[in-house]
Amino acid sequence: MDHVGDQVETALPDSDKRVDVDVAVVGAGPAGLYAAYCAGFRGLSCAVVDSLPHPGGQISALYPEKNIYDVAGHAVVRGRELVDNLVRQVAPFEPHYLLGTTATSLTPSQEAGWTIELDGGGRIHAQAVVIAAGLGRSTPRTLDCLRPYEGRGVAYHVPRLEEHRGRDVVIVGGGDSAVDWALALAPLARCVTVVHRRSEFRAHPHSVKQMYAADIRVLTDARVTECNGAGRLEDIRIRAGDEEMKLPAQALVAALGFITNLGPIGGWGLTVENHRIVVDRAMRTNLPRVYAVGDICHYEGRVPLISVGFGDAATAANHAAVDLRPGSRLAPEHSTDRDTALLP
Numbered sequence: 001m002d003h004v005g006d007q008v009e010t011a012l013p014d015s016d017k018r019v020d021v022d023v024a025v026v027g028a029g030p031a032g033l034y035a036a037y038c039a040g041f042r043g044l045s046c047a048v049v050d051s052l053p054h055p056g057g058q059i060s061a062l063y064p065e066k067n068i069y070d071v072a073g074h075a076v077v078r079g080r081e082l083v084d085n086l087v088r089q090v091a092p093f094e095p096h097y098l099l100g101t102t103a104t105s106l107t108p109s110q111e112a113g114w115t116i117e118l119d120g121g122g123r124i125h126a127q128a129v130v131i132a133a134g135l136g137r138s139t140p141r142t143l144d145c146l147r148p149y150e151g152r153g154v155a156y157h158v159p160r161l162e163e164h165r166g167r168d169v170v171i172v173g174g175g176d177s178a179v180d181w182a183l184a185l186a187p188l189a190r191c192v193t194v195v196h197r198r199s200e201f202r203a204h205p206h207s208v209k210q211m212y213a214a215d216i217r218v219l220t221d222a223r224v225t226e227c228n229g230a231g232r233l234e235d236i237r238i239r240a241g242d243e244e245m246k247l248p249a250q251a252l253v254a255a256l257g258f259i260t261n262l263g264p265i266g267g268w269g270l271t272v273e274n275h276r277i278v279v280d281r282a283m284r285t286n287l288p289r290v291y292a293v294g295d296i297c298h299y300e301g302r303v304p305l306i307s308v309g310f311g312d313a314a315t316a317a318n319h320a321a322v323d324l325r326p327g328s329r330l331a332p333e334h335s336t337d338r339d340t341a342l343l344p
């Protein structure tokens, strides 16, 4: 399969239609996918909405090919593999995926519960909402000369290493992403050049050392001044000190970081601190039956890690189950009691 989570079927409602579920999850990153699983385990129907066309949040968008070493129970797991497993784990509960669409507004519905409007039309009606929106809206930093070639050779991340096989690839930036991608692409690209405007790299010193030792051309105190090509990117011009040079480039990856903000969620009436949604120990926000989990939420001492997001998700979904079905137990039954019935 080409993309992470390609097995997911997404069906956007027509502009005048609505999806009715017990729980709407905003964000299909690891925390959102696991919240959907935990809600399904409690017998709650679920819709998962994400602006991106694929599930997996930051993992799918920024590092699908990287190994992750600190997820409990996995000595090592590749990003795309973790996402595929999360999608597979929730599949028996048949969540309604609404991908490639942004949740724009949250308003109390005329009946009990909440209505979420989706950009491009359609809405979700849910008894409870779990916001798992991670960094919120993130916009890649760029350079003016790159914009005309966006999607035509210029990209802001590397969803599939393979597509760069045999290409001349230029990577712009000096942080971890720039150096990691350079190292990952070096064995399969025809030529990898890293262009960084400073003399020192911000990336981890060990990776920087590996980059200098690898078959990678490194240009420091340098900047891209021009992109050229008929239709697609073919070559670029670089100024390095007093020197001007022209390099062939069928691909340029700008790893210059992202500008993030809450996006539409900022207008939903939630209590926010430092761009994060404030929650209590049950992951409840200030709005009734609206919870927040993962990197978007804030409580004292929270650590922004995938494993912590999983814990948030389990807490939120089980509290939602009690809030929606008063009298039910907070602790779910043990999954071991279900045997293999939960495998797709």
Ligand SMILES: Cc1cc2nc3c(=O)[nH]c(=O)nc-3n(C[C@H](O)[C@H](O)[C@H](O)COP(=O)(O)OP(=O)(O)OC[C@H]3O[C@@H](n4cnc5c(N)ncnc54)[C@H](O)[C@@H]3O)c2cc1C
Binding pocket: 026, 027, 028, 029, 030, 031, 032, 049, 050, 051, 052, 056, 057, 058, 059, 062, 063, 067, 068, 069, 070, 101, 102, 103, 104, 132, 133, 134, 135, 136, 137, 177, 263, 264, 265, 293, 294, 295, 296, 304, 305, 306, 307, 309
């Ligand atoms: C390069 C890199 C390496 C990392 N390595 C590790 C690691 O080794 N271990 C680790 O634990 N963590 C790591 N992290 C951090 C980890 O990826 C995050 O903590 C994790 O992805 C947060 O998960 P999340 O589900 O809370 O949010 P995200 O993964 O950010 O997903 C949130 C989703 O919500 C969507 N969204 C936002 N607003 C809306 C809206 N209004 N409507 C619809 N959708 C919306 C976004 O499109 C996004 O897909 C790394 C991060 C980076 C960038």
